[in-house]
Amino acid sequence: MSTSLQALREASNLEALYPVLSDHCMTAGWHKKRPSLWKSPRTAFQPRHWSYELGRTALDQAGLWIGTELAERRNLLLFNPVGDNDYDTVRTLVAAYQMIKPGEYARPHRHTPNALRFVLDAQPGVFSVVNGIKLPMRPGDVLLTPSDCWHSHFNDSAHNAYWIDILDVPLVHLLEPMFFEEHPGTEQTITQSPQAHAFWFKQADIQTALTSASALQGVQRHVLASAADFATQQLQFLQLQSGASTGLHRSTASRIFCVGQGAGEAMLGDLHVQWQRGDVLAVPSWTPFEIRAHQPSQLFEANDRPTLEKLGFYREATT
Numbered sequence: 001m002s003t004s005l006q007a008l009r010e011a012s013n014l015e016a017l018y019p020v021l022s023d024h025c026m027t028a029g030w031h032k033k034r035p036s037l038w039k040s041p042r043t044a045f046q047p048r049h050w051s052y053e054l055g056r057t058a059l060d061q062a063g064l065w066i067g068t069e070l071a072e073r074r075n076l077l078l079f080n081p082v083g084d085n086d087y088d089t090v091r092t093l094v095a096a097y098q099m100i101k102p103g104e105y106a107r108p109h110r111h112t113p114n115a116l117r118f119v120l121d122a123q124p125g126v127f128s129v130v131n132g133i134k135l136p137m138r139p140g141d142v143l144l145t146p147s148d149c150w151h152s153h154f155n156d157s158a159h160n161a162y163w164i165d166i167l168d169v170p171l172v173h174l175l176e177p178m179f180f181e182e183h184p185g186t187e188q189t190i191t192q193s194p195q196a197h198a199f200w201f202k203q204a205d206i207q208t209a210l211t212s213a214s215a216l217q218g219v220q221r222h223v224l225a226s227a228a229d230f231a232t233q234q235l236q237f238l239q240l241q242s243g244a245s246t247g248l249h250r251s252t253a254s255r256i257f258c259v260g261q262g263a264g265e266a267m268l269g270d271l272h273v274q275w276q277r278g279d280v281l282a283v284p285s286w287t288p289f290e291i292r293a294h295q296p297s298q299l300f301e302a303n304d305r306p307t308l309e310k311l312g313f314y315r316e317a318t319t
């Protein structure tokens, strides 16, 4: 008989069971260290605000020392200060500011996480190549590099280009289906240069859609038609008149907002922030939030609502 079995059989009280169970990676449900169920969502993630002015200045300075060979890593991850995390922005998504200097390119690779770029500042000549398809990157555009698509980025303009990357890498970390591959060549062969593509949402088209959307208390919304290519996230734009507010509400989705135009303020849980063009806001799950514009404003939002809905976990409330 094993010593463990013998110890269990000879136990004279519950306390005597626990060390033996622990040796075999068992914990008694009546004796666990922490609850596993609670009444409503809890998150350790914090609502946060990041300044584009600060991020852009840091990237410009870094550009003095981070050369072309590391251009694809010249980015600033917007991490949430929870535990020892230095990557995730919210539970399922990560956002980063990225800068590419004139003449540089980010080498091609592919990975299971879905990635998108929301372009902040770029002159003509900045573009991505996604599976051989050349897609221009202009301010206010959203470009998709869906799961497993080869992607690389170029700056053939005379000025630095800046954008915000958003990826579902933290979700892939949680579920663990990570695959990553460097492209076998130094560059993809460009096979198409289309005027329109499902991976490319142009600011001009977004603006037209927002303008024609019905306004609810000064707020117009436009959801990008990205669901077929981007299964984990909902991507949408909000256009707010000066003085308009989203109203206070919350949901089980985690959200990242990027300010495309304008300025205003926001309550994110207990955090009150002032935001302006290029800034990023993080709203963790079930955090009440309200965004108010002080000028005519446009915000881009990525959230994980489709993931939660597919699993039956999406809920929302007005307070």
Ligand SMILES: [Fe+2]
Pocket (backbone or CB within 6 Å): 109, 110, 111, 115, 151
């Ligand atoms: Fe990538």
